[in-house]
Amino acid sequence: MASPTGTSDAPFGRMLTAMVTPFTSDGAVDYEGVQKLASYLVDEQRNDGLVISGTTGESPTTSDEEKDRILRAVLEAVGDRACVVAGVGTNDTRHSAELARAAERAGAHGLLVVTPYYNKPPQEGLFQHFTAVADATGLPVMLYDIPGRSGVPIETSTLIRLARHPRIVAVKDAKGDLFAASHVMASTDLVFYSGDDLLNLPWLSVGAAGFVSVVGHVAGAELASMLDRHRAGDVAGALAVHRQLLPVVTGVMTRAQGAIMVKAALRLTGQIGGHVRPPLVDATQEQMAVLREDLIAGGLKLADS
Secondary structure (H helix, E strand, C coil), X not given: CCCCCCECCEECECEEEECCCCECCCCCECHHHHHHHHHHHHHCCCCCEEEECCCCCCHHHCCHHHHHHHHHHHHHHHCCCCEEEEECCCCCHHHHHHHXXXXXXXXXXXXXXXXXXXXXXXXXXXXXXXXXXXXCCCCCEEEEECHHHHCCCCCXXXXXXXXXXXXXXXXXXXXXXXXXXXXXXXXXCCEEEECCHHHHHHHHHCCCCEEEECCHHHHHHHHHHXXXXXXXXXXXXXXXXXXXXXXXHHHHXXXXXXXXXXXXXXXHCCCCCXXXXXXXXXXXXXXXXXXXXXXXXXXXXXXXX
């Protein structure tokens, strides 16, 4: 299925949030909460894309059946108002291909495939892994390069090889090597998305199409404004938004693990975030208090203000 919001230079849209998975206090998936959050992100936070069951969605601790139900719930909630990208990456190539086929059957618009983690494959192994998953369906693929979690980067030469695949069209970059990425963009048609909220604006300066954000849960509209201003040539305006959001990015992305803190931020702003699943733990009261000050300093409206 073609992306409802994509273009050739932004195949999955521009403002995407890597959506959390709301869990109840007893650890069950809150599917009603999933739908309400997805609708909020699209209708009020200006997201034209959502990534489901990525790392921020706590994919390592959700079952295949839960992933399928979560994806279908989001698709039902947002319809064709956003590009819905299913996270299907694991450290098992066959399992990743199975998840990709299930996502295609559910109606996903695209796939996010993370570098296999823990087993640290060589570059040829990465090439074969990503190729096999891309071959499994007819959906466009966004690679997810995050060596801080996977232990292995996707090297420039490997990205250039992978760009020859007709369905590998984009990269979510959390490696942070803008110079290496510039070489890839100059040599291929791969579209880059910032996968690190700390570097959103710098990524735009070297040609990224947009963001796959965590902060977008609570500041998606502001990040969309940054994108709009930068694309219109208002670099100073984009910089002003970047600086305004510095406390928010600090609070969500640097105080503790991202899924923990963004669920706390959602609670503070009156939205559905839910709990986390072990081995993650919910934010402490002390962390919540500091985060509250961060969000206020960034100009966000809290539920009790």
